[in-house]
Amino acid sequence: MASPPRRMTLKDLAQHLGVSTASVSNAFNRPDQLSPKLREHILSEAQRLGYQGPDAKARSLRTGRSRIVAVILAESLTYSLNDAVASELLSGIAEVLDAQGHTLLLLSGRQTPAGVPGSASIADGFIVYGLMPSLRLIADLPPQRPLVAVDFDIEEHASVHVDNEPAAYAIARHAMGTRPRRPAVITLRLTEQPCNGRISPEHTLLPARRTITRARLDGYLRALAEHGFTREDVPMWNIEENTFDVCAPVIAEILDLPDEERPDLLLCLSDRIALTALTLAEARGLRVPEDLRLTGFDGIAEGQYRAPRLTTVRQDSVEKGRVAARMILGLAPPSSCLLNTELLIGETCP
């Protein structure tokens, strides 16, 4: 096992070939700076001798650019990777980065108490997604590198949003087409204090600038108000994490209310919540939509590839990712971009 003690460097290769390091570098990076013949010679010898091309670490130090874009997810990576909406966003980002020869570094805003790991500073730009993270996190990022916020705003930085309030208004208004007797709302991470269950007057709700879920709630309440339901008339439950396991107990509590108290319309802040409600309702023999109507938000595939199909708002999370990535790479000017959504009428709330 007398394997070579270290990787071959550009300098080694140049010496081997009797050319300058500049020529080798140019052979890899700037074809116009040397004769095609020499370039061909250098590249084929590199291949033959096992030189893999300029080292990324050295190159990035020298040029100041790494061709790496970091995505900082407000939630844990475990949650985000298994969430359909976050996954779609990442797909959109990855699609654009790939096409431009860039790669994706995944970071969680929650991972270390120490904040974002130092290796984050290697990235050429940052996409920050999700709940408004602590400003400290943002301050710890290297300044003067492009940053795009998705689903929230950071002062003086670009952002990508969907029209949460109008979309929520539209779907709630659709649901009001058949007047519910007992409408209710299930929100997501909306209370200042953790609350996985019924929201009481003691709870403080986060403001719209902190979380998109508030904007959606405001849309629902606007439509409800137009039909004579005040906020006091409409019970609200809150979910702490957008997963089946965390949703299920809260929804069980709602569905297990006595018949005369059980809501007949559930406006859910996400498809995951609505799908959990649908599963649990089916398990209890409740008929959807006859006994219980349900609406979601997001338009994830799982809600559309089943019967009954979920009535929901489709947001194009893939496109959100593409837009953010284009701004980071400078393919589009930094801006505050608002994407439209689409109302999907399924069978859970016809």
Add this chain to the structure above:
Amino acid sequence: MASPPRRMTLKDLAQHLGVSTASVSNAFNRPDQLSPKLREHILSEAQRLGYQGPDAKARSLRTGRSRIVAVILAESLTYSLNDAVASELLSGIAEVLDAQGHTLLLLSGRQTPAGVPGSASIADGFIVYGLMPSLRLIADLPPQRPLVAVDFDIEEHASVHVDNEPAAYAIARHAMGTRPRRPAVITLRLTEQPCNGRISPEHTLLPARRTITRARLDGYLRALAEHGFTREDVPMWNIEENTFDVCAPVIAEILDLPDEERPDLLLCLSDRIALTALTLAEARGLRVPEDLRLTGFDGIAEGQYRAPRLTTVRQDSVEKGRVAARMILGLAPPSSCLLNTELLIGETCP
């Protein structure tokens, strides 16, 4: 907007404070190399002056380590990010990397014809997942850095697997408990030539060392053989991509066969395939399991959080990721690790 033209460097900070660059570096990296008092002074001044800590690019060049681990996915990133099994694997990897202060660089083996982008060489180690990629891709990775293969083998490198053949045998044997009249198998990316539909004798099947799906098929066929079904008795269909959209037409073709030809047992190579079959069967009014029994493979949440629950094999993809990450970081010795699976009996094949 007379903002500082460039980021402050360690050297700048050292000059400001009248200490050597070594002391500043040690303040950040080796607390034992200087007095607590000086360290405290340096760190607080760094904070005050806006020095964010040593630059990751320079540090990684100097030390040769980046604290970045690359995951190379055989499929496209778009596919992988939206696939439950791949997402779980990534979760497990991310969990371990996070805990060790490392971060995750996502690469696709399919992204560029040019092969893995040069920035890959920044990673300290590589986890390669999925179908056996071209050996060229592996050869292009920097040698002498740790590499772990997941779900396939690379000579002289560590690997993580589940016991595909025995697990497939076990679930098929369970299904044989009630003798089917017309069993069939739906495979996944198993033919040398692309084939999204019925497999004919002309098709060449990939060998088990190239893809885990072959090992699963072998397990099914072994159990079927024990019950007197030869390979010729059992029709097989192949799916090219493990997504609803690609599965649906093939499954529709199967379910729309005349009653006397339609299989009454579908052994599916993945949960995604089985769930698609379940959805389409329900849409056609076929009763599961009375008219059609179904088994999956993977044990993804979506199959367990619905009624009827999928009968399937649960593989712990999160743990697969953890094991691979531990090997990469040197927390566990490189080895060939085989994880066990668990038979989950749901209602689709009681």
Add this chain to the structure above:
DNA sequence: CTGAAAGCGCTTACAG
């Protein structure tokens, strides 16, 4: 415990 110095592997003006 501190400081001066070498060097990680590359890219890029610049002079020829």
Add this chain to the structure above:
DNA sequence: CTGAAAGCGCTTACAG
């Protein structure tokens, strides 16, 4: 078109 040289920002023996 080619080559000699500076320097990206750091870490780390090493001498004091």
